[in-house]
Amino acid sequence: MRHLALVGMLAGFIAFQAYWFQRVTPTETRLAAAAASIAGREVEVRCPSIWRRLVEVSGFKGTVQVGADGNPRYAQLAHDVCATFAELPKRGFPGDVGCLTSNPPTCNDWTMDVGVAVHVLSHEAWHLRGVVDEVMTECYAWQTDGQIARLFGAPVGTADQIAYFFAARGNQAALPQYRPPAGCNPGGRLDLHPDTVGWPS
Numbered sequence: 001m002r003h004l005a006l007v008g009m010l011a012g013f014i015a016f017q018a019y020w021f022q023r024v025t026p027t028e029t030r031l032a033a034a035a036a037s038i039a040g041r042e043v044e045v046r047c048p049s050i051w052r053r054l055v056e057v058s059g060f061k062g063t064v065q066v067g068a069d070g071n072p073r074y075a076q077l078a079h080d081v082c083a084t085f086a087e088l089p090k091r092g093f094p095g096d097v098g099c100l101t102s103n104p105p106t107c108n109d110w111t112m113d114v115g116v117a118v119h120v121l122s123h124e125a126w127h128l129r130g131v132v133d134e135v136m137t138e139c140y141a142w143q144t145d146g147q148i149a150r151l152f153g154a155p156v157g158t159a160d161q162i163a164y165f166f167a168a169r170g171n172q173a174a175l176p177q178y179r180p181p182a183g184c185n186p187g188g189r190l191d192l193h194p195d196t197v198g199w200p201s
């Protein structure tokens with residue numbers, strides 16, 4: 001009898017673990033909806049479970065897993081990026097991001113964390129859409145940073161400032177492989193809105 005109880009407990013524990021691993025959190029649901037607005041289809045965005053966090057060694061803020069067929073399967077974000085998005089409903093979007101315009105930026109940690117998190121999600125969403133090339137992905141990501149920021153509650157002006165910050169930072173990249181590709185400019189081949197003069201929005 002004792003054995004049976006133990007087996008039962010173990011089965012329950014394993015079932016709970018399986019449920020816990022597969023459960024989609026409210027933050028992941030919000031992230032997936034925002035990424036879908038760029039990917040143009042339903043997508044999955046995952047945050048690390050507590051177990052995964054214990055073994056997380058990669059310095060990447062986000063990656064996209066590609067299936068055997070070569071198509072993007074889902075995006076995996078780093079814990080700190082997910083934690084920022086999870087805190088956003090409570091803490092609210094930073095009201096003033098004017099600190100981003102000074103070089104180097106003089107923002108507090110929360111403002112920087114939110115800016116980076118927005119840009120990481122925007123970038124991975126383009127990979128989910130099927131863009132593979134890194135600098136091309138970056139060029140598109142700058143142009144949708146504002147859209148992502150607005151989806152998470154940023155006023156239009158704030159969203160534009162975040163987008164502008166990342167685009168300007170990309171233009172200043174020291175290494176050629178990180179500089180924007182040809183056509184990544186207003187009216188250029190990679191301009192998502194060639195009809196408007198605004199850049200990067």
Ligand SMILES: [Zn+2]
Nearest residue numbers: 123127134137
């Ligand atoms: Zn990338």
